[in-house]
Amino acid sequence: MRLHRVWIALAHEDIGDQHRRTTLGPLWLLVNYLLFIGTFIFVFKTKDTDSAGYTAYASIGLVVWFYLMEMISLSVPLFSREGSFIQGTRLPLFVYVMRLTVQCIIRAAYSVAGCIVILLLSGLGISMEWLLSIPGLLLIVLATPAIVTVFAFLGAFFPDAQFIVGNIMRVGTFLTPVFWAYHGQGGIQNYAYHWNPFTYFLEVVRAPIASGEFPMHPFIVTAYISLAFWAIALLLLGRYRKRVVFLI
Amino acid sequence: MISVKLDNVGLAYRLYEKLTLTAPDRRLGGLGGKIGRSGGKQVVQALEDVSFELKAGDRLGLVGPNGAGKTTLLKVLYGIYQPSAGTVAIEGKVDALFNINIGFRPEATGRRNIVLRGLISGWTEAEIQEKMPEIIAFSELGDFIDVPFKTYSQGMAARLAFSAATALDPEILLMDEWIGAGDATFQEKAKRRMDELAEKAGIIVLASHNESLLESVCTKRMTLKNGRVESLTTKPAKRVGARAKS
Numbered sequence: 001m002r003l004h005r006v007w008i009a010l011a012h013e014d015i016g017d018q019h020r021r022t023t024l025g026p027l028w029l030l031v032n033y034l035l036f037i038g039t040f041i042f043v044f045k046t047k048d049t050d051s052a053g054y055t056a057y058a059s060i061g062l063v064v065w066f067y068l069m070e071m072i073s074l075s076v077p078l079f080s081r082e083g084s085f086i087q088g089t090r091l092p093l094f095v096y097v098m099r100l101t102v103q104c105i106i107r108a109a110y111s112v113a114g115c116i117v118i119l120l121l122s123g124l125g126i127s128m129e130w131l132l133s134i135p136g137l138l139l140i141v142l143a144t145p146a147i148v149t150v151f152a153f154l155g156a157f158f159p160d161a162q163f164i165v166g167n168i169m170r171v172g173t174f175l176t177p178v179f180w181a182y183h184g185q186g187g188i189q190n191y192a193y194h195w196n197p198f199t200y201f202l203e204v205v206r207a208p209i210a211s212g213e214f215p216m217h218p219f220i221v222t223a224y225i226s227l228a229f230w231a232i233a234l235l236l237l238g239r240y241r242k243r244v245v246f247l248i
Numbered sequence: 249m250i251s252v253k254l255d256n257v258g259l260a261y262r263l264y265e266k267l268t269l270t271a272p273d274r275r276l277g278g279l280g281g282k283i284g285r286s287g288g289k290q291v292v293q294a295l296e297d298v299s300f301e302l303k304a305g306d307r308l309g310l311v312g313p314n315g316a317g318k319t320t321l322l323k324v325l326y327g328i329y330q331p332s333a334g335t336v337a338i339e340g341k342v343d344a345l346f347n348i349n350i351g352f353r354p355e356a357t358g359r360r361n362i363v364l365r366g367l368i369s370g371w372t373e374a375e376i377q378e379k380m381p382e383i384i385a386f387s388e389l390g391d392f393i394d395v396p397f398k399t400y401s402q403g404m405a406a407r408l409a410f411s412a413a414t415a416l417d418p419e420i421l422l423m424d425e426w427i428g429a430g431d432a433t434f435q436e437k438a439k440r441r442m443d444e445l446a447e448k449a450g451i452i453v454l455a456s457h458n459e460s461l462l463e464s465v466c467t468k469r470m471t472l473k474n475g476r477v478e479s480l481t482t483k484p485a486k487r488v489g490a491r492a493k494s
Contacts, residue, residue: 006367013353013364020355088350089368090327242330246261 011102076155136204143226149233250340258333309466354398
């Protein structure tokens with residue numbers, strides 16, 4: 001843990017490098033998000049959906065979804081990207097995991113800022129219930145290093161995973177209730193809502209703001225999924241840590 | 249007490265047949281040895297039955313053709329590769345000079361790069377601040393230290409990398425080839441720095457193809473071939489610093 005300065009410094013440099021010499025710098029992350037959500041609200045807003053409610057629903061859903069998608073897609077090729085470090089230094093693999101985690105969190109912070117602006121503009125009205133989203137956000141952040149670790153190992157041992165995961169995440173944008181809401185429909189939407197782990201990650205943050213109540217059931221499911229990821233991540237780190245160097 | 253002891257160390261690893269569209273296969277980079285088959289799987293035997301013992305004051309030179317296992321052995325000693333057979337027992341702090349350019353970021357300033365380099369090497373904040381002036385002075389970069397690394401000439405970049413990489417107090421020092429950096433005057437300086445390092449370090453393991461270098465630095469010489477020790481000879485100890493005048 002005393003290596004925290006390494007990953008914070010590296011993540012900081014990564015973000016800086018991506019935006020060096022641009023005028024807006026990391027604010028581009030905010031612009032990206034606003035543009036995307038603006039388009040979606042414009043396209044999907046219909047007379048029969050309550051517009052303030054839908055704006056909140058989609059904008060929060062998108063923040064969390066972007067975060068999950070970026071984190072998972074970047075973690076699959078993580079170890080091969082860090083190949084020269086892994087083969088040249090003795091830094092533990094966890095440093096690279098945390099480097100990506102911090103990077104994703106910094107980037108997400110810009111989207112969250114954009115999301116709050118949209119919520120304020122949407123006319124939903126601020127309420128104390130918003131604070132109930134914080135445990136959900138914390139839970140996702142706490143799960144991040146474990147999820148990154150699991151997908152990074154997956155990518156190292158099965159290089160094809162990069163393409164499989166990429167496709168799943170792209171399809172997932174539509175199979176996950178990011179833009180559409182579940183109102184007891186049957187068929188595919190029923191399955192896509194209940195049997196999709198991403199649903200619960202979205203709901204723990206979204207429900208308190210969109211419907212004003214604490215989402216106990218999604219919170220418990222998310223907590224179990226996170227624990228499972230941590231268990232697998234620690235197992236992988238314990239057993240296969242030393243094999244990674246031969247695979248990249 | 250500083251010491252290194254290897255007992256029948258072997259390193260074998262499987263070659264995985266990868267089915268991807270991604271570019272070149274880098275898994276063989278820096279590795280060598282025999283490729284064999286066991287149970288339908290390709291296995292590389294990079295090291296086999298390597299045993300030796302080093303005590304404080306020993307300077308071991310590793311020689312052998314490309315792919316003989318020199319770098320692999322250094323990486324086993326450093327702890328990057330875990331041996332698949334035998335035991336490695338090391339007492340003392342191990343530092344390595346393999347790829348001195350590792351971790352340098354083109355967009356960051358020279359000063360920031362020294363900090364990053366220090367963090368990667370596991371130095372504390374205080375150690376970095378303490379070494380900073382000395383590294384800057386040694387690199388002779390002057391005001392360029394606060395300019396992005398990408399604007400440096402190759403020689404300047406090499407000088408900074410060398411200065412940062414060698415700013416350590418090693419107990420056990422592992423080196424892959426000698427590092428040439430910068431112009432003639434800087435090379436002279438670099439050589440003196442390496443001599444000082446060699447004097448300070450308790451044990452040195454050096455892989456090189458440079459005969460005169462091995463001759464002047466090393467007290468022991470180990471020839472590797474196909475991952476096996478072909479010969480291990482000890483010669484009468486010599487004063488390490490004597491070579492600086494040559």
